[in-house]
Amino acid sequence: MPSISHTHIVNRMRVQPTHANNYDSAHGGIVMKWMDEIGAMAAMRAARESCVTAQMSRVDFERPIPIGDNALVDAYAYETGRTSVKVHIQVEREHPHTGETEATTSAYATFVAIEDGKPTPVPDLTVETDECERLRAMALDDEPDEQ
Secondary structure, eight states, rough: OOOHHOOEEEEEEEEEGGGGGGGBBBBBHHHHHHHHHHHHHHHHHHHHEEEEEEEEEEEOOOOOOOTTSSSEEEEEEEEESSEEEEEEEEEEEOOTTTTTTTEEEEEEEEEEEETEEOOOOOOBBBBOHHHHEEEEEEHHOOOOOOO
């Protein structure tokens, strides 16, 4: 069985002028693309199969990421269903010289495992450390209500 820590992925992207909006900061759609890609990677580690995005909930843009800063995208799976994987995704801006970070964006996403074009079952996640339990509890406590 995969563990929460095995699904935890952090990636950095440098915000370039081609990623920017009219305000010289990362365009929201670009940030969402990065979140979707890293979130899918975390889901695939949990599912051990290819995954597609089924839903992204409550995307909160709290502050911009200026051109020249890094976007630090952090994602991990925190719960599985029969064929689905729930992933918590957070983004921080990172100053490239100092490493100083500040939270900018967060979301919850659901991915579905696919094999031969059809949903396929996924294994349960294990929680093997106190840090994994903390991450899982944090995601479940703040998770948006199902609609």
